[in-house]
Amino acid sequence: MLGYWLDLEKNMNFEERLQRAIDEAGISQSELGRRIGVNSQTVSNWCNSGIFPRTEKLALFPQALGKPLYWFFMTDEEEEQIASITASKTVLNQKQKALLEVFDQLPESEQERFIDLAKARLEELDAFMAEFLRRRKIDPPL
Known part of the structure; x- marks a missing residue:
């Protein structure tokens, strides 16, 4: 029933x-x-x-x-x-998918190192751009 x-x-x-x-x-x-x-x-x-x-x-x-x-x-x-x-799901492009595939193959300790390296590289690029803009006397965008 x-x-x-x-x-x-x-x-x-x-x-x-x-x-x-x-x-x-x-x-x-x-x-x-x-x-x-x-x-x-x-x-x-x-x-x-x-x-x-x-x-x-x-x-x-x-x-x-x-x-x-x-x-x-x-x-x-x-x-x-x-x-x-x-x-709530982010759609990844091909480069993001490729990066995640490589990242997922790393041991956990190497994943942490990879993240730290990526952050350090980003900080280097930010510093480079800040110096470049300062030398060109260009105000950085907000």
């Missing part, structure tokens, strides 16, 4: 998220139907009657609505959690 209620809840969530995706895409149920090859009544049933699309039609949702397929089956809380996790 519990499984029935869980399935019912997922159906309701699917219906709501499907309608939200349609609204966010700025299209009508009829337009979604046209994009995936069904009539508007079929789309209406998906949005309002707890009827799931066939697998081959469901597979067309991401392209038709611009949402990944898993999005239609998650809760708002799950979506918020994923958004907060991914928003």
Whole structure:
């Protein structure tokens, strides 16, 4: 019996998220139907009657609505959690990735030394630039 209620809840969530995706895409149920090859009544049933699309039609949702397929089956809380996790992640460029790959291969003691060397080099460059600007009588940027 519990499984029935869980399935019912997922159906309701699917219906709501499907309608939200349609609204966010700025299209009508009829337009979604046209994009995936069904009539508007079929789309209406998906949005309002707890009827799931066939697998081959469901597979067309991401392209038709611009949402990944898993999005239609998650809760708002799950979506918020994923958004907060991914928003806090820094995207690395190729040089940063290469540097981390080398760094990760070093023993821990060498990692500390590597960090110290990088800091010392940065201080040297800062001192060089400060001297260069002083000799050129250029005010350093704030």
